[in-house]
Amino acid sequence: MTDKPKIVIVGGGFGGLAAIKELKGVDADITVIDRRNHHLFQPLLYQVATTSLGPSEIAWPIRQLVHRRREITTLLSSVTGIDTAAKLIRLENGTEVSYDYVILATGAQHAYFGHDDWEPYAPGLKTLEDATAMRRKLLVAFERAELEAVGVVPFTQKRTALKNRNGSSIPMSGAGLLGGTGMSASTPTGAAAGNQWFPQNMEP
Numbered sequence: 001m002t003d004k005p006k007i008v009i010v011g012g013g014f015g016g017l018a019a020i021k022e023l024k025g026v027d028a029d030i031t032v033i034d035r036r037n038h039h040l041f042q043p044l045l046y047q048v049a050t051t052s053l054g055p056s057e058i059a060w061p062i063r064q065l066v067h068r069r070r071e072i073t074t075l076l077s078s079v080t081g082i083d084t085a086a087k088l089i090r091l092e093n094g095t096e097v098s099y100d101y102v103i104l105a106t107g108a109q110h111a112y113f114g115h116d117d118w119e120p121y122a123p124g125l126k127t128l129e130d131a132t133a134m135r136r137k138l139l140v141a142f143e144r145a146e147l148e149a150v151g152v153v154p155f156t157q158k159r160t161a162l163k164n165r166n167g168s169s170i171p172m173s174g175a176g177l178l179g180g181t182g183m184s185a186s187t188p189t190g191a192a193a194g195n196q197w198f199p200q201n202m203e204p
């Protein structure tokens with residue numbers, strides 16, 4: 001580190017990357033801290049959840065994105081607190097990073113509007129882990145439907161919805177921007193995973 005001003009950016013999402021871009025040419029030492037090593041293009045999480053894209057197609061190492069900017073240091077850690085009086089950022093391992101200026105770009109969390117008990121049934125879609133968990137659930141549901149369709153296992157009341165002449169049933173609550181995108185993204189699951197990989201015994 002030099003005696004230049006120290007700018008710390010917490011979060012390498014859209015906000016953090018926009019700050020990095022704006023700070024190009026500024027004579028300062030910049031540190032980016034993120035609890036994940038990658039920037040994630042969240043708008044394409046549906047496509048990962050529904051199998052039309054792979055995780056590595058929507059996530060890139062933050063380190064790679066900024067490698068041409070020699071003034072930037074990238075740190076992988078979770079920020080647990082900020083001491084604004086001492087101008088220190090606390091990291092999960094108990095260490096601290098000092099700053100002259102800090103930019104907080106830590107994003108948002110999904111909310112259940114007072115119904116946190118809904119979470120196990122309607123998990124969020126904000127991270128690659130969320131998307132791959134959803135993808136696994138969808139694919140396993142198709143596999144189970146196929147087993148039922150060929151009569152290897154008997155239909156259960158719960159599963160009958162998946163063997164339906166009108167198509168597989170994936171209930172979705174909420175038809176705003178996110179619900180709407182999710183609905184259109186779940187079509188590739190039927191088309192790609194269903195038609196391409198599953199035999200004709202079930203109708204995705």
Ligand SMILES: Cc1cc2nc3c(=O)[nH]c(=O)nc-3n(C[C@H](O)[C@H](O)[C@H](O)COP(=O)(O)OP(=O)(O)OC[C@H]3O[C@@H](n4cnc5c(N)ncnc54)[C@H](O)[C@@H]3O)c2cc1C
Pocket residue numbers: 010011012013014015016033034035036038039040041042043044045046077078079080105106107108125126178
């Ligand atoms: C499924 C989905 C679809 C979307 N579709 C669209 C769309 O079509 N169009 C559109 O404009 N927007 C869309 N959005 C919204 C858009 O993706 C977000 O508004 C945007 O990603 C927010 O950027 P951000 O930088 O504020 O937060 P994020 O992208 O969430 O980045 C925050 C970063 O901070 C890090 N972080 C958080 N807390 C800590 C901590 N304590 N310590 C260290 N690091 C931390 C995280 O790891 C993350 O990398 C969509 C979002 C989702 C989830």
